[in-house]
Structures are given as C-alpha cells and as structure tokens.
Amino acid sequence: MSTGKGQVVELILEDGCRYVRVSCLPNLIPSSGQYLLAGDTSNAPLPVPLFHTDSTPQGGSMAPWRHFIAAAPIPDSWNPGLELHLRGPLGHGFTLPLSARRIGLIAFDISPARLKGLIRPALKQGAAVVLVCDSNPDNLPDDVEVQPMSSLHEIVEWADYVAFAVARENLNQLRERLGKLNQFAAEKEAQILIHTPIPCGGIAECGVCAVTLKSSWKLACKDGPVFNWKDMLE
Numbered sequence: 001m002s003t004g005k006g007q008v009v010e011l012i013l014e015d016g017c018r019y020v021r022v023s024c025l026p027n028l029i030p031s032s033g034q035y036l037l038a039g040d041t042s043n044a045p046l047p048v049p050l051f052h053t054d055s056t057p058q059g060g061s062m063a064p065w066r067h068f069i070a071a072a073p074i075p076d077s078w079n080p081g082l083e084l085h086l087r088g089p090l091g092h093g094f095t096l097p098l099s100a101r102r103i104g105l106i107a108f109d110i111s112p113a114r115l116k117g118l119i120r121p122a123l124k125q126g127a128a129v130v131l132v133c134d135s136n137p138d139n140l141p142d143d144v145e146v147q148p149m150s151s152l153h154e155i156v157e158w159a160d161y162v163a164f165a166v167a168r169e170n171l172n173q174l175r176e177r178l179g180k181l182n183q184f185a186a187e188k189e190a191q192i193l194i195h196t197p198i199p200c201g202g203i204a205e206c207g208v209c210a211v212t213l214k215s216s217w218k219l220a221c222k223d224g225p226v227f228n229w230k231d232m233l234e
Contacts, residue, residue, distance in 0.1 A: 002027050006038070006084040009067065014138045015111060017072035019053065023065040028086050030068075032117030033093030033193050033226035037201045038070075039085040040078065046199045047087070048075060053116045071113035090201050092226050094118055097161050097189050100127050104159035106152065107133035108166040108174050110195055115165050119144060130155050152177060164192040164229070168211060168220070175232065190229035196220050 006024035013019075022038075030036055030052045037047040050070040096103075096118055103122045105115040112133045122129045123143055130145045131137065132155050140146065147155060156162055156178065166174050171194065196209045202222035209220040213231055218224065 001088060001090060003085070003087045004028050006065075006086045008078055008080055008082040008084065010080055011078075012069065015072075015113065015135060017111060017113070018074040018076070018078075019072055019113070020070050020074050020078055021067050022050065022070050022084065023067050024084075024086055026066045028088060029066060030089035031093040032096075032121075033114070033191075034089040034091050035198065035225065036070075036086050036088035037090065037198075040075075040082055047201070049198050049201075050086075050088075051114045051117075053113045054120070071116075072111060087201060091198075091220070091222060091224055094163055094191055094193070094226050096121055096125075098125060100125070100161035100189070102159045102161070103127045103129045104155040104162045105129065105131045106155070106162060106164045107131070107135075108149070108164060108177075109170045110165055110167055111135065112137050112165065114193055114195070115163055116140075118163055130159070160188050162188070162190040162229070164190070166192060166194065168194050168196040168209075171211070171232070191226050192229050192232060193226045194220050194224055196225070198225065 004025055006022050008020045009023050010021035012021060032052055036050040038050050039047040052068050053071040054069040105118060107115055112131055119129055123141060130147055132147050132149060132152055134149045194211050198209045198221040200206050200221060205219060210217050211220050
C-alpha cells in the first residue's frame with residue numbers, strides 16, 4: 001500500500017455514467033477488483049473509492065505517470081485538472097486463472113464497470129468472454145459476447161471461471177438465484193466482488209463494510225472486496 005498524488009486528466013461519459021481517467025505513479029494503480037481511496041481539495045468528509053475498469057500502459061506527456069480509468073460512481077465535482085490524494089491499492093482483487101478458457105462475467109444488479117478490467121487479460125490469454133448484465137455497456141471489444149441476466153444459469157454452467165459483482169444487500173438474492181448451482185463452486189473457480197461502502201480503507205475496522213458469510217463475517221475493505229465464492233457458502 002502506497003500514498004501519493006494523482007490527477008484527473010479526462011472525464012468520460014459512458015454507459016450513462018461518469019468515469020474519469022486518472023494519472024498517477026504505476027505502484028498506485030489497483031488491479032481489477034482492488035481499489036484506491038481518493039481525496040480531493042474540496043474538504044469532502046470521506047474519500048472516494050476508485051475501482052479500476054481499464055488502463056492505458058503509456059505514460060504520455062506525464063511520464064513516468066500512468067493512466068487508469070476509474071469506474072463510476074464519480075463525484076459530480078470532479079473535472080479534468082483536479083488533484084487527488086491517493087492511498088492504495090487496497091483489498092483483494094480478482095485472480096484470473098491462466099488456464100481459464102471460458103470466462104463468465106456476471107454483473108448481477110449493478111453496472112459491469114468493476115468487471116471490465118478482466119476483459120483485456122482474459123482475451124490476451126485466448127479465453128472466450130461472456131458478460132451477463134441487464135444493461136447495454138459501451139465500447140466493449142468485439143470478441144466479448146453480452147447476454148441478459150436471464151441466461152445466468154446457462155453461462156455459469158458453461159464457464160470454467162466466473163467473476164460476479166453484486167451489491168451487498170442483494171447477495172442473498174444471488175445465492176437463491178443460483179440455487180442448486182451452488183455446487184459448481186466445488187468444480188470450478190469463481191470469485192465475487194461485493195459492492196459496499198468502504199470509507200476507512202481497512203484502517204479503522206469500523207464494520208460499515210461487513211459481509212455476512214454462512215457462519216461468520218468479514219470486512220470487505222481488507223478481506224475483500226473480492227471473495228472466493230466458496231467463502232460465501234461456509
């Protein structure tokens with residue numbers, strides 16, 4: 001975990017949401033599923049969690065800084081030129097198996113933005129990628145197939161690796177929706193990103209981001225926000 005400065009260099013309107021391209025040193029860029037806490041100069045009471053949705057390897061005119069695109073929600077007050085104070089990367093992100101050749105990305109009830117960072121590495125290793133969501137995401141590679149949520153069971157059975165994204169309050173709905181397919185966790189690799197407030201970034205252990213498992217609970221800010229699906233079934 002590091003601290004440092006960054007800058008908003010571009011405002012992006014995509015999927016009906018605000019994204020920003022952020023420049024910072026490479027060691028601050030989170031992997032897919034990890035996050036940064038970003039404070040600005042507005043004296044906002046809480047920092048903003050930034051999740052990686054895509055990156056550009058070149059440094060451009062701000063070398064040795066690099067760029068990454070931060071997923072929504074982004075404050076309305078953020079515009080190009082804004083200086084950010086960054087802390088991270090924080091938490092546990094996704095681990096894409098090198099052997100995976102059929103990858104399902106399931107945005108159960110939220111924007112697929114926090115899953116999109118898996119697309120480029122998945123395609124690079126020759127995998128077929130299907131994104132399941134009930135929205136129409138923009139600017140996806142042509143090789144990515146998009147299916148509605150009604151195809152959830154079919155894609156879960158097809159994939160040899162599944163990455164879910166779900167709001168904490170709807171986790172039980174996802175469990176119920178999968179039903180007997182919960183047994184798939186014993187046969188293939190699956191991970192889940194829990195969308196929940198993470199204001200302290202693991203420092204205060206305030207419990208705001210607590211995620212209830214079958215027999216215990218964990219803090220999304222440091223134990224997640226990406227968990228193994230098997231942990232959801234304890």
